[in-house]
Amino acid sequence: MGLSPQKTVIGFIGTGVMGSSMAGHILNAGFALHVYNRTKSRADNLVSKGAVWEDTIAGLSANCDVIITIVGMPGDVEAVYFSEDGILNHVRPGTIVIDMTTSSPELAKNIYQSAKERAIESLDAPVSGGDLGARNATLSIMVGGDEKIFDKLLPLFEIMGKNIVYQGEPGTGQHTKIANQIAIAASMVAVCESLAYAKKAGLDQKTVLKSIGPGAAGSWSLNNLGPRMIADDFDPGFFIKHFMKDMKIAANSSKDLGLATPGLDLARSLYQKLIDQGCENEGTQALYKLFK
Amino acid sequence: MGLSPQKTVIGFIGTGVMGSSMAGHILNAGFALHVYNRTKSRADNLVSKGAVWEDTIAGLSANCDVIITIVGMPGDVEAVYFSEDGILNHVRPGTIVIDMTTSSPELAKNIYQSAKERAIESLDAPVSGGDLGARNATLSIMVGGDEKIFDKLLPLFEIMGKNIVYQGEPGTGQHTKIANQIAIAASMVAVCESLAYAKKAGLDQKTVLKSIGPGAAGSWSLNNLGPRMIADDFDPGFFIKHFMKDMKIAANSSKDLGLATPGLDLARSLYQKLIDQGCENEGTQALYKLFK
Numbered sequence: 142m143g144l145s146p147q148k149t150v151i152g153f154i155g156t157g158v159m160g161s162s163m164a165g166h167i168l169n170a171g172f173a174l175h176v177y178n179r180t181k182s183r184a185d186n187l188v189s190k191g192a193v194w195e196d197t198i199a200g201l202s203a204n205c206d207v208i209i210t211i212v213g214m215p216g217d218v219e220a221v222y223f224s225e226d227g228i229l230n231h232v233r234p235g236t237i238v239i240d241m242t243t244s245s246p247e248l249a250k251n252i253y254q255s256a257k258e259r260a261i262e263s264l265d266a267p268v269s270g271g272d273l274g275a276r277n278a279t280l281s282i283m284v285g286g287d288e289k290i291f292d293k294l295l296p297l298f299e300i301m302g303k304n305i306v307y308q309g310e311p312g313t314g315q316h317t318k319i320a321n322q323i324a325i326a327a328s329m330v331a332v333c334e335s336l337a338y339a340k341k342a343g344l345d346q347k348t349v350l351k352s353i354g355p356g357a358a359g360s361w362s363l364n365n366l367g368p369r370m371i372a373d374d375f376d377p378g379f380f381i382k383h384f385m386k387d388m389k390i391a392a393n394s395s396k397d398l399g400l401a402t403p404g405l406d407l408a409r410s411l412y413q414k415l416i417d418q419g420c421e422n423e424g425t426q427a428l429y430k431l432f433k
Numbered sequence: 434m435g436l437s438p439q440k441t442v443i444g445f446i447g448t449g450v451m452g453s454s455m456a457g458h459i460l461n462a463g464f465a466l467h468v469y470n471r472t473k474s475r476a477d478n479l480v481s482k483g484a485v486w487e488d489t490i491a492g493l494s495a496n497c498d499v500i501i502t503i504v505g506m507p508g509d510v511e512a513v514y515f516s517e518d519g520i521l522n523h524v525r526p527g528t529i530v531i532d533m534t535t536s537s538p539e540l541a542k543n544i545y546q547s548a549k550e551r552a553i554e555s556l557d558a559p560v561s562g563g564d565l566g567a568r569n570a571t572l573s574i575m576v577g578g579d580e581k582i583f584d585k586l587l588p589l590f591e592i593m594g595k596n597i598v599y600q601g602e603p604g605t606g607q608h609t610k611i612a613n614q615i616a617i618a619a620s621m622v623a624v625c626e627s628l629a630y631a632k633k634a635g636l637d638q639k640t641v642l643k644s645i646g647p648g649a650a651g652s653w654s655l656n657n658l659g660p661r662m663i664a665d666d667f668d669p670g671f672f673i674k675h676f677m678k679d680m681k682i683a684a685n686s687s688k689d690l691g692l693a694t695p696g697l698d699l700a701r702s703l704y705q706k707l708i709d710q711g712c713e714n715e716g717t718q719a720l721y722k723l724f725k
Contacts, residue, residue, distance in 0.1 A: 246634070269648045281648045306644040308636060316634040317644050320627045324650035327623035330696035335616035338683075341690040342538070342608040344600060352598040352609050356561045356573045357671075358616035360652030379649075391630075398633040400724070403699055404622035411695070432692070 144207070144296050146171035151297070152205030153177075154198060154221060154228075155212040155242070156184045159268070162275035163211065163241075163301045168192055170300045177201045202231035207297065211241040211268075214386060218244045222252050234260035237290060241282075243267045243387050246312035246319070246394060253286060253311035262290045265314035268302065269321050271379045279303045283321070285314035319394055322387045325362065327404025329428050330411060332363045336370055337432035346371045370429035375420075382421040385412055436499070436588050438463035443589070444497030445469075446490060446513060446520075447504040447534070448476045451560070454567035455503065455533070455593045460484055462592045469493045471504075494523035499589065503533040503560075506678060510536045514544050526552035529582060533574075535559045535679050538604035538611070538686060541577060545603035554582045557603060559610035560594065563671045571595045575613070577606035611686055614679045617654065619696025621720050622703060624655045628662055629724035638663045662721035667712075674713040677704055 149172060153164040156178040164187055168174045174192040178184045181194070188194050195201035198221060202208060208228060210221055218240055222228050228238060229252075238256060240249065240263075249265035256263035264286035274280040280302035284291050291307045298305045308317045335358070339349040347368075354364045369375070388409050395402045411431055420427050441464060445456040448470040456479055460466045466484040470476045473486070480486050487493035490513060494500060500520060502513055510532055514520050520530060521544075530548060532541065532555075541557035548555040556578035566572040572594035576583050583599045590597045600609045627650070631641040639660075646656045661667070680701050687694045703723055712719050 269645070269650070271649070281644055283644045304644065304647055306640060308640055308644065313634075313636055316631070316636055317641050320631045320634070320636070320641050321645040321648070321650045323630050324623050324627035324645055324652075324655055327626065327696060327699075328620040328650075328652060331616050331619035331623070334619065334687075334692070334694045334696050335612045338615050338687060338690070338692055338694070339608070339612045341692050342605075342611070342686070344605055344608055344612070348598060348600055349609050349612050352573055352575045352596065352600065353561070353613040353616055355596055356613070357563070357653045357657075358561070358613045358620075360616075360620060360654075361649050362652075363616055365649075394634070395626075395630060398630070400626070400630055400633050402626045402630070403703070404619060404626050404696070407619075407695055407699055 144293065149207060150175060150205045152195070152201045152208040154201065154208065154210045156187060157211070158272045159275045160211045161187060162272065163209075164192065165190070166278050166300050167297070175201050175205055197226060198228060199226045199231040202228045203233065205236065207237045207239065207294070208232065209239045209241060213242070215244045215248050215390065218242050218248060223255070229255055229259060229261070232259070232261055237262040237264070237294065239264045239266050239294065241266050241268055243318050243390070244315060245390050246315040249285060249315045250312045262287065263311065264290055264294065265312060266298065267314055267318035269318065270302070273378065274302070282306070283308055283314045283317035285309060285316070286311050316394070319391045322384070322391050323402065323405050326388055326391070326408035328360055328362050329425060330404070330408055332360065332367055333370065333429045333432045335363070336367055336429065340433060366426040369424070369426045375423040375427040375430070377422060377424040379425050380421070381412060381415055381423055381425055381427060384425050385409070385416065385421070388412070436585065441499060442467060442497045444487070444493045444500040446493065446500065446502045448479060449503070450564045451567045452503040453479060454564065455501070456484065457482070458570050458592045459589070467493050467497055489518060490520060491518045491523040494520045495525065498528060499586070500524065500528060500530045501533055502531070505534070507536045507540055507682065510534050510540055515547070521547055521551060521553070524551070524553055529554040529556070529586065531556045531558050531586065533558050533560055535610050535682070536607055537682050538607040541604045541607045545578060554579065555603065556582055556586065557606035558590065559606055561610065561613050562594070565670065566594070574598070575600055575606045575609035577601060577608070578603050608686070611683045614676070614683050615694065615697050618680055618683070618700035620652055620654050621717060622696070622700055624652065624659055625662065625721045625724045627655070628659055628721065632725060658718040661716070661718045667715040667719040667722070669714060669716040671717050672713070673704060673707055673715055673717055673719060676717050677701070677708065677713070680704070
């Protein structure tokens with residue numbers, strides 16, 4: 142059976158900043174959409190556009206062909222899938238569940254295994270690209286699980302994202318997202334130090350960006366977050382508290398794999414200082430405050 | 434007086450990997466070119482194409498309208514400019530000297546000041562882009578000094594580079610290059626950790642790059658050096674020993690400015706380990722060896 146707006150009912154659990162945009166695209170594509178969120182009011186907008194509100198996860202799970210989850214912490218993912226009222230105890234055989242939360246690879250494997258035992262298919266498919274990527278349907282989606290299920294779901298992913306890559310067995314989507322966050326972590330320190338140096342040296346930071354942004358020092362962080370640092374704009378594109386969650390998952394997983402990550406450790410310790418200063422709801426570019 | 438191949442004699446001191454390519458472009462543009470290098474044989478190719486060999490820096494200095502230097506360490510720059518046989522003691526008033534070595538901002542200011550006292554003009558104009566950028570005339574050139582001299586020399590810079598930016602007063606070219614190297618330093622750690630994580634997690638590293646390279650984790654280092662790390666290709670594009678020199682200049686200057694640079698410090702300590710292992714003549718991407 143292929144996906145089709147006429148026949149496939151999509152369930153969506155977690156209509157926060159990311160989820161509400163992603164679910165909106167699915168609704169706009171013509172699919173029947175059932176939604177659940179811990180805070181009901183955050184689903185109001187989707188319901189006003191035609192989504193069906195479900196009072197419980199159990200109820201949603203029994204009514205859908207494909208269920209997407211994007212919630213907060215790994216603990217939330219665990220509860221949504223494994224609790225008595227959770228997805229796996231109420232879903233119909235043949236359903237496909239997709240966790241798009243950034244969560245732990247181990248948990249993704251556990252969900253996959255438990256799902257298999259109930260004849261349910263499971264993919265881990267975390268995303269990168271932030272609220273802007275969710276809004277513009279330009280997310281990068283990194284997918285682990287069975288390839289034939291990925292192939293089947295690809296049209297659904299294409300409604301939400303642009304760079305959609307199958308990474309391999311269950312858990313590899315989450316592992317890839319961790320690699321993504323590790324690549325960002327110490328780079329943020331580098332960007333902050335560089336722009337703080339420019340300022341202390343008396344340079345015009347915008348002119349410095351013209352020299353260094355397009356070349357070997359260039360990065361998404363430098364070219365997109367650098368201008369916000371210079372402008373003292375610390376509004377969240379990506380929340381510090383969420384980045385810290387991801388870095389903790391990354392640190393735990395690195396430890397499990399026996400990998401030393403001094404750059405990640407440094408970034409975590411600096412972001413912890415920011416959190417101690419009450420900046421957890423600012424954007425990750427607020428790291429610059431520690432240097433300027 | 435404007436620059437013109439018919440009337441302007443260019444002197445070039447330092448015909449190493451970078452300098453020989455840069456000098457070659459000037460020669461190809463039709464300028465009379467006089468060259469000097471500590472190791473004469475490295476200028477043979479330029480001489481065979483029409484450059485005039487000078488036996489001494491003093492001799493070259495007396496014969497040229499514009500003198501470009503790109504040598505090794507700040508100590509070499511100091512000797513080339515300030516020693517008894519150096520540029521400043523033999524150059525004609527009205528000459529323009531341009532140091533394109535990556536060197537210290539303080540030294541750049543000293544050269545500027547001493548040059549002014551002799552009615553000589555001076556620019557600091559370090560480059561980024563490596564041997565490939567030098568060969569293809571796509572270098573980024575960051576320039577400090579008097580703006581009217583920059584304007585006059587711009588056509589000459591355009592023979593060697595693409596992204597040519599005037600940064601401000603004497604020393605700002607060097608300060609900008611430092612900001613560039615600081616932005617690279619901790620980012621290299623991030624890239625190595627990310628790709629090492631991918632490997633230890635059992636992912637296909639090339640497929641991971643497809644997911645993370647184009648997005649928020651993307652950087653020149655990840656997308657250009659990452660594939661070399663994956664392929665165990667540690668041949669020098671940019672030598673570790675040269676990067677270490679630059680990072681030392683950056684650390685000293687940061688200290689002078691009262692800026693803490695934990696990311697730069699981490700990168701330096703890791704690259705020092707590589708040098709201790711005898712890897713100083715490998716490319717900067719060899720940092721990956723410490724993690725894989």
